[in-house]
Amino acid sequence: MTAPGPGLERFRHAETGVLLPPPGHGTAVRAYIRRDTGIGSAAHLNRFPAQPFCTVTWFLSGTVHNGVSSEAPALDAIVVGGPFTRPASTFSAGRIHAFTVVFFPDAFARLAGLAPASLADRLLPARDLLPAAWHTLLDDIAAAGDDSVRVACMSAFLAANGETALAPQVNWLHRLREAAGFDRLCERQVERKVRQATGQSLRALRRAERLETALLDAREAAAHGALHWATLAGASGFSDQPHLGRECRKLAGTAPAELIDRQARDESYWLFRCWR
Template structure:
């Protein structure tokens, strides 16, 4: 996607090494150190996601903006909640979230596949859905030691290498036989369905869906919805790259939605915004940096 001239570089999106593609979706790094931003520009908008997350702050901090009602995204006047711990673990999120940074910040977030996290730690993603908690309350001691090691390293490349070196032998020891070769949400939903169908004796639809929800924290129907929404996002990005007008009716059809209103409802549920408002926000507002970063990646 074309980077708007008036906005900061979005950050860095690191993709995992090949051996970890079924375990780690990506690592997102963001730094506003050295830039002068006003209060409005320090808001951060994040979509709902089926992924789990683990966050570090190397400089500065963030506060959660709490929504006042279901129809409007929170803003500067909204109540704020400090992070629950030094390192924050997040389960799958069914609603968009917003944060605000009091000053310059340098942070890193690793997005983990919830089924992989279950195999690695025994955590139940369904019990952590729509929650952000102190990582010290849920992660095993060896994971917390890794968090401390990452915190103390001097640059992002070394931090990510430390994280991957920690995960790789543990993932090799517990990963399922059925591999995941791609990273889109829709492909992951198909992969989970195949794995659920071949992993236990129970093969009824209800048993498969129960198994998938245990591994992913969300029902298969919602995972498929995330897949369609992600495809629509990249359809719009491709139109932007081609410098053509985004026709939402065509985007809806290409992504598998029933019609344009269906696309609008799902996009609003996942991001808090209608498709055109989200597209304009990406072009004009600092707060939508993570969407621009995802598009660039």
């Protein structure tokens, strides 16, 4: 693995991480993302892969633009993001302090009364989009003093909305197929139910999950000097290494080897570096 580049060194004081939800959050929340680039941090891109989840993000300080420069429209202080079918970028004009809740799309549809398909590839003002029952939560998280309080606010909201069951120790897509009735309905009916619940086909969800697993495994292998792309591609369910490369370029925006290198050298890939 190459050493961090100058772009990454400028953000050595950034506080960025992914928090896994406590068990009481049931099957609603995939993760929390926290990011504070610190006072005086440089303007930079934020790169995101295609992903099947829905998000709510609070920009607690700073301005973020929905594009690749400050010429792009500025986003609201709180935004809803839908599933993304392609890689996306935003631009931070300077210091940014943000908190994101990553929801499983079927749970977000239940909680918000919104079809994930209607949110696809979009970042929209949360106050204009979410029902009134969410507005106190939006205010409470924006005013919270730290991330533990923000997580507690979300916990209370989930409990009040019946999303408190312990998450079963099964894969999300398997759980989704079970909820869609794969054991009693034909494949076409299951596919229709999955698409209604998530805004994407079961095939697209499997592709995203497969690539995520492969890239996490690649990052781990690279950290131990044991990365062999052809072996990893086969173990991850790809037909061969070129197949992995095509999927990575389509869903993450760059070739696999380049992506692993950029995670270590380019701050715009911060989410790839900290995702788990």
